[in-house]
Amino acid sequence: MATNGRKPRAIVLVLDSVGAGELPDAADYGDEGSNTLGNTARAVGGLSMPYLGAMGLGNITAIEGVPQLETPVASWGKCAERSAGKDTTTGHWEMMGLVLERPFPTYPEGFPREVIDEFCRLTGYEGVLGNTVASGTVIINELGDEHMATGLPIVYTSADSVFQIAAHEERFGLDELYRVSEVARGMLVGEHHVGRVIARPFIGPDETGAYTRTHRRRDYAVKPFEPTVLDLLQDASVPVFGVGKIGDIFAWQGITSSPHVTDNMDGFDHLLEEVRRPEQGFVFCNLVDFDMLWGHRNDARAYADGLEAVDARMPELLDTMAEGDVLIITADHGCDPTTEWSTDHSREYTPLIAKIKGVDAGVDLGTRKTFADIGETVLHFYGLQDRCGRGTSFLEEVRGA
Numbered sequence: 001m002a003t004n005g006r007k008p009r010a011i012v013l014v015l016d017s018v019g020a021g022e023l024p025d026a027a028d029y030g031d032e033g034s035n036t037l038g039n040t041a042r043a044v045g046g047l048s049m050p051y052l053g054a055m056g057l058g059n060i061t062a063i064e065g066v067p068q069l070e071t072p073v074a075s076w077g078k079c080a081e082r083s084a085g086k087d088t089t090t091g092h093w094e095m096m097g098l099v100l101e102r103p104f105p106t107y108p109e110g111f112p113r114e115v116i117d118e119f120c121r122l123t124g125y126e127g128v129l130g131n132t133v134a135s136g137t138v139i140i141n142e143l144g145d146e147h148m149a150t151g152l153p154i155v156y157t158s159a160d161s162v163f164q165i166a167a168h169e170e171r172f173g174l175d176e177l178y179r180v181s182e183v184a185r186g187m188l189v190g191e192h193h194v195g196r197v198i199a200r201p202f203i204g205p206d207e208t209g210a211y212t213r214t215h216r217r218r219d220y221a222v223k224p225f226e227p228t229v230l231d232l233l234q235d236a237s238v239p240v241f242g243v244g245k246i247g248d249i250f251a252w253q254g255i256t257s258s259p260h261v262t263d264n265m266d267g268f269d270h271l272l273e274e275v276r277r278p279e280q281g282f283v284f285c286n287l288v289d290f291d292m293l294w295g296h297r298n299d300a301r302a303y304a305d306g307l308e309a310v311d312a313r314m315p316e317l318l319d320t321m322a323e324g325d326v327l328i329i330t331a332d333h334g335c336d337p338t339t340e341w342s343t344d345h346s347r348e349y350t351p352l353i354a355k356i357k358g359v360d361a362g363v364d365l366g367t368r369k370t371f372a373d374i375g376e377t378v379l380h381f382y383g384l385q386d387r388c389g390r391g392t393s394f395l396e397e398v399r400g401a
Contacts, residue, residue, distance in 0.1 A: 008324030010381045011275060011283040012095070012374060013317075015310065016088070017291035019334020019348030020061045020078050026347045029086060030159075034336040034346035036295070037063050040307070043300040043338045047307060051314035052329070052353065056362055060351045074355035075398045077365030079330060079373065086347045087160040088291070089195040089221050091332025092249045094371040096229040097388040104161030104195035104222075108133060111157065111192075118187055119155070123180045128155040130166075135343055136213060137297060140166050140202045144211040147171070153180060158296075159344035161195035163188060169201045169214060177201055178218060185220040196221045196249075215262040219248035229375035230254025232387045233282055241274045243267055243285035256281070264289040264306060268313050275320045282378060286332075295335025296343050303337045321357045326381055326398065328374055329353040354398045365394050 019036035026032050038061050041047045046065030049057060056076030058066035083094045085103035093100065110131040120127060129143045134156040140147075143154050147168060154166040163184050167177040181199040188194050197220040204211035224231075230240045231254040239256040244267050247258030261267040264287045271285045287310065294303040321327060334348030352365055354377070372391030379385055380393035 006278050006322060007280050008322060008326070008381075009275070009281060009283060010326050010328070010378045011271075011321070012285070012328045012330065012378065013271065014092070014095075014284075014286045015290055015307075015329065015331050015351075016286055016288045017295045017333060017335035017345065018307070018331040018351065019336065019346055020331070020351040021349050023080060023347050023349055029347040030342065031086070031334070031336075031339075031346040031348070034334055034339060034348055035061060036303075036331075036334040036336045036346065036348060037061055037307075037351065039336050039338040040300050040303050041065055044304040047304055049308060049311040052311045055314075055329075055353050055355060057351065057353065059364070060353075061349075072362045073360055074327075074353050075362035075365050075394070076354075077352040077368060077394075078349040079352050079368040079371045080349055081333070081347070082370040082372070085161070085195075086333045086345045087162075087195055088245075088332055089161075089249055091350070091371060092246070092286075093224060093228065095330070095332070095374045096250075097372045097375040097390040098224055098226060098228050099370065099372060099390055105192060106159060106161050107157045108159070111155070111163070115188075115192055116155070119180075119184055122183050122187055123153075125152055125180075128153050130154045130156045133157055133159070135296060136164060136166060136200055140200075140211045140213065144168070144202070144204065153177075159342070162198055163194050163196075164198045164200055166200040166202060166213075168211075169203050169216070174201055174216060181218065181220055185222075193222055215260075219245050221249050221251045223251040224253055228254055229379055229388055230282075230284075232379060232384060233382065236382065236384055238382050239279070239281035241277065241281050241283050243270045243274055243283070244288055246284050246286050249286070264310060265313075268310065268317075272316060272320050275317065275325070282382070291335050291345075295337050295345075298337045298339070298343050300337040318355070318357065323358045325357045326377075326395070327353075327355045327357075328377065330371070330374060332371075354394065356398055359399065363397055363400075365397060368392070368394070 055074035056072030242258030334346035376391035
């Protein structure tokens with residue numbers, strides 16, 4: 001059925017790191033007690049999220065300021081992560097039907113000598129700075145002056161499977177940062193097959209001597225090792241329009257386009273543009289500021305403000321959607337900004353809200369056994385049900401609400 005000049009489309013909006021409470025195995029990951037939504041709300045004295053609240057957000061987990069409703073206007077639930085891990089790549093891949101039985105490798109003591117030596121040999125540098133587990137905003141200020149003096153790249157990691165390279169945009173150069181990041185991606189195979197290499201450019205120092213990261217980061221993910229829902233859509237002539245770092249997360253496999261964004265609000269603007277497209281296609285958007293700017297910095301106030309800012313724009317999205325469009329809102333993991341013992345991702349359920357425009361009531365979708373239910377629902381929407389087989393579609397439940 002054509003509406004507003006185009007066929008209905010599926011839209012998945014990922015609120016990066018907006019978790020909905022600890023998973024049963026959270027203690028195994030050091031994340032017992034994590035609840036990104038609930039704890040953030042509590043830390044700031046309550047959230048004002050009337051639009052996502054009306055869609056059932058408060059029915060998913062207890063959120064101060066967001067009440068539980070008897071009749072939300074959308075369907076609601078939460079998703080458990082079946083894969084091992086709690087990182088961006090793992091979460092997004094599982095959404096699109098690729099479940100990891102073993103996590104990507106992590107490096108709590110920094111990278112082994114042989115990894116750094118090979119990186120230096122291939123890039124031509126005599127050494128690196130850092131090679132430790134660190135907050136990106138902290139390490140550039142600890143080592144920024146030395147980096148400016150020596151020109152050596154700053155290498156660091158986190159609790160996640162990442163090889164991060166920080167460098168000054170002018171002193172080191174963006175093109176050079178991207179080059180060495182591509183070299184790192186190419187060499188990190190086999191035993192050291194990390195989930196992502198991340199180029200982290202920064203500028204400064206400012207008048208206080210501080211350095212600041214910029215939005216020109218690039219992620220170099222490992223390529224999916226088997227077809228995902230995105231590949232199946234492309235095979236069926238359904239384009240995949242990403243927004244933000246979606247293209248990077250899937251190493252551009254199965255992606256038609258994925259414009260870079262500067263922040264959440266720019267990402268939301270691009271999301272609206274993609275939803276307005278006249279041609280058929282699936283829209284897959286990631287809003288990263290929750291994770292990158294606020295979760296990893298334990299900034300609960302900014303995290304809360306970001307949630308309220310996205311909520312305030314939900315009417316725009318719903319108005320832009322055509323009759324019959326399905327919108328799925330979720331997350332890829334948690335990053336509880338209130339946990340004093342950690343600034344890293346947290347092993348949590350993810351929220352699930354599903355809304356078909358024209359269906360004005362919702363049902364409880366319960367606790368889904370895997371994020372892959374989302375990808376299976378997208379396939380079902382495009383008439384490709386059971387092509388992946390890693391999850392269970394909830395489309396009929398949402399349609400029949």
